[in-house]
Amino acid sequence: MKNYIAEWIDLLFEWIGLEALHGAWREVAAVAIVAIIVVGLWLLLRWFMRLLAGRLRGRFHSAEAAILFSEGNVSKVAAIVALLILYAALPLLVEQEGRLAKLFLKLLNVSFVLLLVGLANNAVKVLFEIFYRRRDYRNKPLKGMMQVLQIAIYVVGLILVVAIFFNRSPAKLLTGLGASAAVVSLIFKNSILGLVSGIMLSEEHMVKVGDWVEMPSHGIEGVVEEVTLNTVKIRNFDNSLSTVPPYVLTDNHLINQQAMKESGGRRVMRSLLIDVRTIGFCTPEQLTDLAALPAVARYLATLPDHTEVSNLTLFRAYLLDYVDNMPLRHHGMLSMVRELPPTQYGLPLQIYLFLAQTEWRAFELAQADIIDHIVAITPRFGLQIFQLSIDGAEGEG
Numbered sequence: 001m002k003n004y005i006a007e008w009i010d011l012l013f014e015w016i017g018l019e020a021l022h023g024a025w026r027e028v029a030a031v032a033i034v035a036i037i038v039v040g041l042w043l044l045l046r047w048f049m050r051l052l053a054g055r056l057r058g059r060f061h062s063a064e065a066a067i068l069f070s071e072g073n074v075s076k077v078a079a080i081v082a083l084l085i086l087y088a089a090l091p092l093l094v095e096q097e098g099r100l101a102k103l104f105l106k107l108l109n110v111s112f113v114l115l116l117v118g119l120a121n122n123a124v125k126v127l128f129e130i131f132y133r134r135r136d137y138r139n140k141p142l143k144g145m146m147q148v149l150q151i152a153i154y155v156v157g158l159i160l161v162v163a164i165f166f167n168r169s170p171a172k173l174l175t176g177l178g179a180s181a182a183v184v185s186l187i188f189k190n191s192i193l194g195l196v197s198g199i200m201l202s203e204e205h206m207v208k209v210g211d212w213v214e215m216p217s218h219g220i221e222g223v224v225e226e227v228t229l230n231t232v233k234i235r236n237f238d239n240s241l242s243t244v245p246p247y248v249l250t251d252n253h254l255i256n257q258q259a260m261k262e263s264g265g266r267r268v269m270r271s272l273l274i275d276v277r278t279i280g281f282c283t284p285e286q287l288t289d290l291a292a293l294p295a296v297a298r299y300l301a302t303l304p305d306h307t308e309v310s311n312l313t314l315f316r317a318y319l320l321d322y323v324d325n326m327p328l329r330h331h332g333m334l335s336m337v338r339e340l341p342p343t344q345y346g347l348p349l350q351i352y353l354f355l356a357q358t359e360w361r362a363f364e365l366a367q368a369d370i371i372d373h374i375v376a377i378t379p380r381f382g383l384q385i386f387q388l389s390i391d392g393a394e395g396e397g
Helices: 002-016 023-060 063-068 071-093 099-132 142-165 170-187 189-204 246-251 258-263 284-290 294-301 311-324 360-381
Strands: 212-215 220-227 232-236 241-244 266-274 336-339 347-355
Touching: 023 071, 071 099, 099 142, 142 170, 189 246, 212 246, 212 258, 220 241, 232 246, 241 246, 258 266, 266 360, 284 311, 284 360, 294 311, 311 336, 311 347, 311 360, 347 360
Parallel strands: none
Antiparallel strands: 212 220, 220 232, 232 241, 266 347, 336 347
């Protein structure tokens, strides 16, 4: 078989004009030619497997099938098959004891390990999806278990790669690492934390470039400019630059506003303190005056005759109508006007809604218009907003 392939390679070399090559250069050229053929075979296998995977995804219609037959898995399986072919052909092309053969064998083995690590990682994701879809397991810490398994896979893959490069047994390498683990973990504590946290940020998509993030404990609020395994660079809104290690983001309270921006709705939640001494039942004259407001008139029409109604009740009905019919309100999200527990400063009346405008400046202008209108209309209902005067005495709003 080896002689047959050698004759075939000799004919190929004569055809492309490389018959003068001898020794190591001839081996390099032979391996390069076979590698090119194998790459072509990989592309052909990937094309065929993509068609097959597409049909399987369309047949099963599940998250597990989407992960199992994903483009990444298809490419990895096709690459493994191509590498197996190259691995089988290599002994027929080069001498087993030569440096070139050893180098190629190391590269092949490392490639196998990396591809298998990727497939094992995706298999863990599929397993997680299967268990998560079962109601009995939804409240269990499955994601943490999945992350532990993924870290274990990465560690095993790293150990195998190091063992291949240094021609050491993985068992002996583990023994040596165990003896020096305490020293290594102490010296490279921050680097290890940064690496693990960086992988977590990447895998969980907690932070990515362009996200608006806020970390109150560190005085950080701005847009993420760069995310690496060792650092996260954030441009604050005052144009200062904050550079923090990834483990700071995972160990502290981090607010990512990107989900809010992508949802299309930004929350307004403001409270006004109503002076309780101004709350009372409306007189006939007040009812007549307030009925001129369409929102109040519609609410009064829903009440039985001769029903006593307070000015605060009518005020809430007016505000709810005002909020619900606001042009900038996100109509697919919750809106309400509610009373909070009374305080020594008055009765808090909270306005809660989402605006369809998420851009910062436009949102603040729209929110200010809402508060301005509420403050301006309050006296018409005979109500006052609680306010302290300069000397500490109570004053009118």
